[in-house]
Amino acid sequence: MTTTMGGRGIAETIKRGILAGAAGGVAEIAWVSVYAAVTGGDAAILARGVTTAVGVTAMLPAASVAMGVAVHMVLAMLLGVAVACLWQVRVRRQGVSGAYAIVLAALAAVWAANFFVLLPVISPAFVHGVPYAVSLASKLLFGLAAAETLRRLTNADAARLPTVAATVRAVVKLRRPAA
16 A cells, blocks of 8 residues: 555655755755845854754854754755645645745744744744844745745656546557457
8 A cells, every 4th residue: 555645655745845845945045145145144153053043052063054054954854845745735726826825824834933932932042143034035935945846846747647638548549459
C-alpha cells in the first residue's frame, strides 16, 4: 500500500517541500542581505541571533554566523514541507492563484506567531533585529519563492501527463483484437 498526499507519494511531497523551503530560505537571506547593505546594517548579527534563538550558540561559538545560516536553512526546509502539503491540497481546490494566496496567508501567520508569540519569549533581542515590516517582507518573499517553486514543479507534472485524448487512444488500441 502506497501512502499518498493529494495523489502524490509522501516522499515526493517532502522532496518538493525541501526544494520549496530551500528556495524560500535563500530568498529570505538575500532580502536581509540587501536590506543590511542598503541601511548599513550587518546581516551577520541576524545570523548570530538565529543561533541564540534556537540555543545552539555554544555548539560552535566561533562559527555562529555559519551555524545561524545552517539552522535558518534547516528550519526553512521544514517549513517548506508544511507549505508543500498545504499547496497539494489548495492547488487542486482553488488552482494556482488560490494556492499562492493561501501560502502567503499561512506565511504571514507564521511570521505573526514567531514575532508576537514565540520570539518575545525565546529571544526578545531577535524580535528587534530588523523592523517588523522588513521581517514580514522577508517571510512573504519566502512564501513567494516557495510557491513559485511548487508552481513550476506542478507545471512540470502537467507537461508530463498525457492528454485525455492520448490516453483514450492508447486504451482503445490495447483493446483491439490482433489482426
